[in-house]
Amino acid sequence: MKKNSVLIAGGGSTYTAGIVMMLIENRDQFPLRKLKFYDIDEQRQKIVADACAIIVRERAPEIEFAATCDPEEAFTDVDFVMAHIRAGGLPMREKDEKIPMRYGVLGQETCGPGGMAYGMRSIPAVIQLIDYMEQYSPKAWLLNYSNPASIVAEATRALRPDSKIINICDMPVAIKKSFADILGMKDTDIVERYYGLNHFGWWTELYDKDGNDLMPRLKNHVKKWGYGPAGDACGNPLLADRSWLDTFRKVKDVYAVDPDTLPNTYLKYYLYSDYVAAHTNPEYTRANEVMDGREKTVFSECRRIARNGTAKDTSLESGEHAEFIVRLARALAYNTYERMLLIVPNNGAISNVDPTAMVEIPCIVSKRGYEPLCIGTIPNFQKGMIEQQVACEKLVVEAYREKSYQKLWQALTLSKTVPSAGVAKQILDDLIEENREYWPELK
Template sequence: MLEKQSVVIAGGGSTYTAGIIMMLINNQDKFPLRKLKLYDNDFERQKIVADACDIIIKERAPQIEFIASTDPEEAFTDVDFVMAHIRQGGLPMREKDEKIPLKFGVLGQETCGPGGIAYGMRSITGVIELIDYMQKYSPNAWMLNYSNPASIVAEATRVLRPDAKIINICDMPVAIKQAMADIVGLKSGNEIVDRYYGLNHFGWWTEVRDKEGNDLMPKLKEHVSKHGYAPDVSVDNPMLAEASWMDTYQKARDVYAVDPDTLPNTYLKYYMYPDYVTKHSDPNHTRANEVMENREKNIFAECKRIVSQQTAKDTNIEAGEHAEFIVQLAGALAFNTHERMLLIVKNEGAIANVDPNAMVEVPCIVSKRGYEPLSMGNVPHLQKGMIEQQVSVEKLVVEAYIEKSYTKLWQALTLSKTVPSASVAKEILNALIEANKEYWPELK
């Protein structure tokens, strides 16, 4: 019999929280829980989600003790796993991350370019705070962190909390692997065995096979060369119902064309085609607005409906792909299942010709002893050059945060492939400093 676990979800007021709880409930045979907690520093926002989740748990898994708290000691005491997905500044600050760079003719994106750097400067404080709570109240726990921007956060934790039991993860490769499965006729991305290297939101597949060992790359390349990762037939993928995501999936066709030997992560469009992204962006209505108008509005409305009716029996809240990934990872760490998963880890030779201290995204074997990165060997000049440039950006951001250095943050923005010059970088930086006064350290 599997030992029951205790989990705290940090970022309890997130629009993803209810879906994660649904996934946890649905997987009690694989990852049984004795206790489930929510933690957020925004009481009102968390209460909307928590009140609905309380009803969901009582109806579907009443054996699980449920607590929602804004008190770190209560939330982090007696837990085996911290599942962290916080957003410092919420969606209003995401909107600024996206819209400020656009004023200067530079793409505005949540995790890439100037917006990602701004978000990273905010996220470091929050994630380090969570690690400290975990180490104080449950020192043997693991943190599974999927707070964005994952690469900057991972670099910060490497430098500032090198001994912390933390694994940084991202759901984007999971979503792309599901798109691959749809293309080749598999039911799930879990049926794919892959080789992949790069950074978070910045990587390439070199091999994609099914579990019988059949090579899926030829069929995938043929499809991606024409359609990107978008389906050429209707599939049930709610992500692709949104115009911005459909464009991102389709644009993978042009990213693929730059290197037809590999298959790209969709986010590479921001680095390879920043002019295209900027040209096709509405400076008055960005992705943050889409999220506030759609996912946030719908999830919160459904949570309130559940509370008003005091039942979740007919709820439309479903477990997302990233929630399943988190449960698999936690199960591998708790029960030694030796899952093969894409994680963001210290390089240490996994990509042989890249800085060993870079935080890279590669396949790892996960067990009770933690994670073991698989060797991806040397990578070609195109990928090596792009990776090393972006690694330097991320290291400069973390150094700027620690040293409170205006110059190093200016250097980070200047070095970003999305920014055309040091003068534009300086203008954007000054605007971002003004917008982030409440969240960033004061730069000198």
């Protein structure tokens, strides 16, 4: 079995150590010869890299490990680039979330004005990764986790249409694990049918491997508890954060809008944007939760490992974020024909939606890349929501490409989360002021 060279772009991410742990745990199925980190923030990357160097040395000494901020060194001789970068870091995420709230509009990492602001920063950053990969390792695949995934996917489709990039998201995986917890099953034993956009989709079918329909049992649970556990019990680590528990509970109201399907949790931001805005502290948003929670916990543990010189008793562990991207790399490398949800050009898969839309649907993955499954015609409710959101995402990419103030204003105005063009303009002007270091100058 061929051994692979993997580059993690975003070496300073709090999720990087989890990917390393997953790669090490699965090296019998996806063997590595080399593992590298790349980040533009040397100081932040060093915290994670120093710990991961010890983890690799102790658990998989046969793997060559390196961390660098030099693109040529990083991208030379790699088979896969696993990218999860955050342009502007958490401080800019905090601004994305808090600026819209000045005007009574929800602030969220990937949805609404905050997601568009983040998208304008992410487009050039991800395009740069593609260009580095094609210059130094043109046969490699870029597996992109970087948010906002829908806008990034549209940008790569429009700006680098022939590149070997697959855009992915682990949120459906996390939700599917909640399905499994509710049903008392393994998530790998659930076969799904799903369609939509990233953070904007619906499950239409869920079966076990014997062909038994799981939807009725799940719907009965969702009516009462959403995707959260029954009562106060909570076995899902994701739901330890109050904001995530609220999101999973709120699914019962999102589900009520269309009880024929089961929704992605993020649809609450579009269907209940007033609720979200009213129930969010404008002084302490999700970015503050992450900075005070996950970031401090992970970086503290990484520093402890580096200080002690051993990771034998580490609390760091792999998770859904890591599992999904490793499965995808394995399918591409070893032709396993894995069925996975990917963000890909529609090209008729959803027959009554724009063929150029970047949709999230089941695909079969092999050495040839991915083959989307046919979804067919979808109901008018979902079609209308998808087309409105696709138009927003395309306008953001056009605004970036043309440096157009007008088109970015139109994108914000069209968002289901924004009440009027006037409010959209006020938010946009504030976002421009805070993003001068990252956005092109708009005309």
